[in-house]
Amino acid sequence: MKLPIKYSESSFSERREARNEYITKQNNLCYFCGKPLDDPAPKVVTDKKINWSIFPKNFLKYPIHLQHDHETDKTEGAVHNYCNAVMWQYYNK
Numbered sequence: 001m002k003l004p005i006k007y008s009e010s011s012f013s014e015r016r017e018a019r020n021e022y023i024t025k026q027n028n029l030c031y032f033c034g035k036p037l038d039d040p041a042p043k044v045v046t047d048k049k050i051n052w053s054i055f056p057k058n059f060l061k062y063p064i065h066l067q068h069d070h071e072t073d074k075t076e077g078a079v080h081n082y083c084n085a086v087m088w089q090y091y092n093k
Contacts, residue, residue: 007068031077
């Protein structure tokens with residue numbers, strides 16, 4: 001698969017494949033915080049206050065998300081679910 005992909009034009013299985021490829025390319029490290037994706041997001045990230053009402057109901061259901069830029073719709077990397085929330089709320093990504 002050629003990365004990045006357009007998030008909104010991709011099927012669930014294509015997004016999963018892209019997420020897995022990013023995990024491999026990133027050596028299993030989060031695109032945002034740089035910590036292992038097998039571990040929870042670090043305290044420096046989880047200490048940030050999140051307005052959970054702006055996120056989909058099951059946002060935290062999956063521990064690793066496929067991050068995409070909301071302006072370009074292109075994927076950027078694999079991130080912890082909490083890192084994704086911080087990127088969305090604090091950095092409009």
